[in-house]
Amino acid sequence: MTRPPTAAQRRVIDAADPVTGRLRGTRAQLAALVERGLAFRHPRPPHDHYLTPAGHRVREAGNAGAGEPSGPAGQGAAATADGVFAARVGGEEEVPGAVGPARLREVRGAWQGLLELRRMTNADGATDRPCGWERSHLVQAAALALEAAGHxxxxxxxxxxxxxxxxxxxxxxxxxxxxGAALRACAATLERAGWHVGEHAEPRTRDRYLLASPRKV
Known part of the structure; x- marks a missing residue:
């Protein structure tokens, strides 16, 4: 990409689904984003358009510049003021809508969207292992798997x-x-979601924790 997206293209990028990256816009806008390497047209019907990794980076950079709360590495907010979904990673301040039926629906929808993203972007269409988006958003991906499972x-x-x-x-x-029992339950959830999980102990405190990484095959 040699030039930044236009204001109209930015609006299309900013309105993309925060998990799947699905885009809505005019045919010309979508074609221009594809030409710039910010979107791709899915080869299967209905041939929707989705953000590429470069498109996701443009979207995230714009959100950060607009004041989207992100916090230190691995400590994002439960949901931003503009309604962008983010899984709860634990330890953040409570925000309106972070609990209750509406939040449950939002989390389930995000998880289903992530499974669809796996189906579309894994070469073999597999949904039982993480996709590229998850590998570049490890903390959010693991937190979404846990929150969607009810932890x-x-x-x-x-x-x-x-x-x-x-x-x-x-x-x-x-x-x-x-x-300890909840920790083991978290391990089982992540394993079902396609993660390699091992239990370890802190050297000084001996507190148990999990180390999880996305499964590749």
Whole structure:
């Protein structure tokens, strides 16, 4: 991409589905985004258009510039002020709509959207292992799998539920949960969602935690 997208194209990018990257716009707008490498046309009917990784980066950079709360690495907000969905990673402040039936519907919809993204972008159409988007958004992907399965995230004090955090390893996240049975339940959920999971202990405190990475095959 040699030139930034136009204002009209930016509106199309910003309105993309936050999980699948599905786009809606005029034929000309979508074709222009494809030409710039920011979108692709799915080969199967109904031939919808979706953001490429470069398109996702443009969208995320624009959201960050507009003041979307992101926090330190691995500590995103439950949902932004403009309604963009984000899975709860644990430890964030409660925000309106973060609990209750509406949130449950939102989480389930995001998980179904992620499964569809797997189907469309994994070479063999598999939905039982993570896709490229998940590998580039490890913390959010793992948190979505946990929240969609009904696990409870930790509150602002960091206690009483799971916490998903980035690690020095580029392909792994850490999942902390003070209750041993709940920690093992988190491991089972992530394994079903296509992650390799191992249980470890902190060297000094001996607290147990999970190290999870997306399965490739």
């Amino acid at each position: 409870r995230p930790a509150g602002p004090d960091g206690l009483g539920g799971y916490r998903v955090r980035a690690t020095p390893q580029p392909d792994a996240v850490a999942v902390h949960e003070p209750d």
